[in-house]
Amino acid sequence: MSVKTFTSEILTSSDTNTYLANSGLVYVTSATIGSAVSSVTVSSAFSATYDAYRVVVVGGTGSVTTGVAVGMAGGPATGYYYGLVYATYASTVVSANVNTNNGANWQFVGGITAGQASSFVFDIYNPFLSLYTTIHNGSYAGGATAGTGNGYLAAATSFTGFVIAPQSGTLTGGTITVYGYRKA
């Protein structure tokens, strides 16, 4: 909808409901992470309603300090490509690193620190369309390093869900929330 310019002091319920329903980022679904899980599958996140999604993971703790991998639910065993650029907190040196090269998922999309509340976000594009799915703005933050990454899955396949998995150890608690970017 076009942006409306209000010219009076009256904000009607109709206008309010319209703008609430047409916010830029729209809640789709969420999942509460269980206890000591090695992976979490959110199976009904993607549909034809949106082409772009933001996934926010917040509040969980890891049993070890590690990266967090992301893949598509029911996705192929290979075909994931992802480049992470990271730096250490203790140095000004930036290290470029291609972490996933035709791998089984995208590695180091997020990071968790043992025993501490952790959070990370990433964007997924075109998962439901029969096109290559791309991932952007991965936000890895580990115990000693941090960086951001982008990549794609070389499979022109439609997916409805995704999987989050610590690369070592397990996750406990926290919430995974999926938002869709409103098209128009």
Next chain:
Amino acid sequence: MTRPNIQIDDEVREMTEAEYEALLATGWTLEGTDETPTAG
């Protein structure tokens, strides 16, 4: 050794032996390894 849990939507259960073997084949360990990102 107890196998880790796996979660699919709201269901949390212990991994099957086959699922656990597949997880180990990816290089996953319970104790963790060097967290420094390395080339895949």
